[in-house]
Amino acid sequence: SLSDRLSSIFEGLRGRGALEEKDVTEALREVRVALLEADVALPVAKDFISKVKERAVGAEVLRSVTPGQQVVKIVHDALVDMLGGDADPSLSFATTPPAAIMMVGLQGSGKTTSTAKIALRLQKRDKKRVLMASLDTRRPAAQEQLAILGEQAEVKTLPIIAGQTPRDIAKRAMEAGKLGGFDVVMLDTAGRLSIDEQLMAEVADIHKTTNPVETLLVVDALTGQDAVTTAEKFKERLNITGVVMTRIDGDARGGAALSMRAVTGAPIKFVGVGEKIDALDTFEPERMAGRILGMGDIVSLVEKASQEMDEAKAKKAAKKMAKGEFDMDDLADQFKQMRKMGGMGAILGLMPGMGKMKKMVDQAGGLDDKEIIHQEAIISSMTKQERKKPALMNAKRKKRVAAGSGTSVQEVNKLLKAHRQMADMMKKMGKGGMKGMAKQLGMMG
Numbered sequence: 001s002l003s004d005r006l007s008s009i010f011e012g013l014r015g016r017g018a019l020e021e022k023d024v025t026e027a028l029r030e031v032r033v034a035l036l037e038a039d040v041a042l043p044v045a046k047d048f049i050s051k052v053k054e055r056a057v058g059a060e061v062l063r064s065v066t067p068g069q070q071v072v073k074i075v076h077d078a079l080v081d082m083l084g085g086d087a088d089p090s091l092s093f094a095t096t097p098p099a100a101i102m103m104v105g106l107q108g109s110g111k112t113t114s115t116a117k118i119a120l121r122l123q124k125r126d127k128k129r130v131l132m133a134s135l136d137t138r139r140p141a142a143q144e145q146l147a148i149l150g151e152q153a154e155v156k157t158l159p160i161i162a163g164q165t166p167r168d169i170a171k172r173a174m175e176a177g178k179l180g181g182f183d184v185v186m187l188d189t190a191g192r193l194s195i196d197e198q199l200m201a202e203v204a205d206i207h208k209t210t211n212p213v214e215t216l217l218v219v220d221a222l223t224g225q226d227a228v229t230t231a232e233k234f235k236e237r238l239n240i241t242g243v244v245m246t247r248i249d250g251d252a253r254g255g256a257a258l259s260m261r262a263v264t265g266a267p268i269k270f271v272g273v274g275e276k277i278d279a280l281d282t283f284e285p286e287r288m289a290g291r292i293l294g295m296g297d298i299v300s301l302v303e304k305a306s307q308e309m310d311e312a313k314a315k316k317a318a319k320k321m322a323k324g325e326f327d328m329d330d331l332a333d334q335f336k337q338m339r340k341m342g343g344m345g346a347i348l349g350l351m352p353g354m355g356k357m358k359k360m361v362d363q364a365g366g367l368d369d370k371e372i373i374h375q376e377a378i379i380s381s382m383t384k385q386e387r388k389k390p391a392l393m394n395a396k397r398k399k400r401v402a403a404g405s406g407t408s409v410q411e412v413n414k415l416l417k418a419h420r421q422m423a424d425m426m427k428k429m430g431k432g433g434m435k436g437m438a439k440q441l442g443m444m445g
Ligand code: GDP
Pocket: 105, 106, 107, 108, 109, 110, 111, 112, 113, 114, 191, 218, 245, 246, 247, 248, 249, 250, 271, 272, 273, 274, 275, 279
């Protein structure tokens, strides 16, 4: 995987202060391959890489992550930016009602389905009164298809009148929208198998007739580069205000989303995540970036590490551990740290090479957040002396601590045992750090 490749490039680099150009270049070569594999257009990938390089060279490496992980995080952040990290996915209704929303795109891209999905969403979440109309007079039963979806979604559709042109229907829809007191009129247009002049002329005419506040281009994520070419062509003729990317539930890796944004400049507003009428999400650049890189885990690890890790504390703890002086106060600190980082299971699952340890913890009955809170309570019910020297804990003291923390003697015993085991392990681990610990566990298992 990309993660492994980056790790090997950066092996031995740990502890160096800043990322150097040579290493960054090498790492970014791997990132470029990953982007191309995810279907990002070559010029877009190239441009992206050079932007990332600027950011990465000279960046400080966080103590608790590897340089490879750090580069991945920088790449991820740049991806999020490029995907429109701060773009607003909401739709505009800034006009005298009804606001027209026009859906355009190639045949089969998911226009009709997305029309109904968005209408349902606007009606349900935004409490808008929505009317839908199909302007597709070309495909047999296209208007009926929208009427059926309207029934499912309980969204009104414009009654079908045979023989009308798309332009007639558009006018009638806007009129009905006005008379009926609707907030929004959604116009589902006809598509073509490929872009042709007739199609472009038709959508441009309807656009002029209805003056939509939003013109949403619907593209199929699975068509990758073709989706981007389509978008370019539509953009030449129409003011596309947003993109709906369908079939994200398929196995497209999302590279098209990146190219789309770079080439058209139009924000992706929604993604289609299935055939069902409610299978629509707002576009989340973070999620898409994770999907393109296929490394969401590392990204969240680095994020958590940079947000939560108190470096000085970690250093101090490591020193104590190495000397075998790991007392109950240190354990309490560890618990606090774990809780901040989303539970022991979460953090172990994120650490490269720590899968084995997580498995052990899980097999031992797991250690969830609630349990950690209990254990913190036990530790705080112990006296200062007891915390420094847990061996002092006899039956009488255990009973007192259990009562004081609202737990049981059993739980107190369990914690003391866990502490003993951890202290032992840390002593053995010595200066090896997490890697050393993972190695030992690997040998044990
Ligand atoms: P149109 O020709 O652009 O109007 O496309 P349709 O809305 O008729 O959709 C074509 C097909 O794609 C239908 O079978 C839809 O159910 C399906 N479809 C649309 N959006 C999605 C999606 O997000 N995910 C999946 N899996 N299927 C979709």
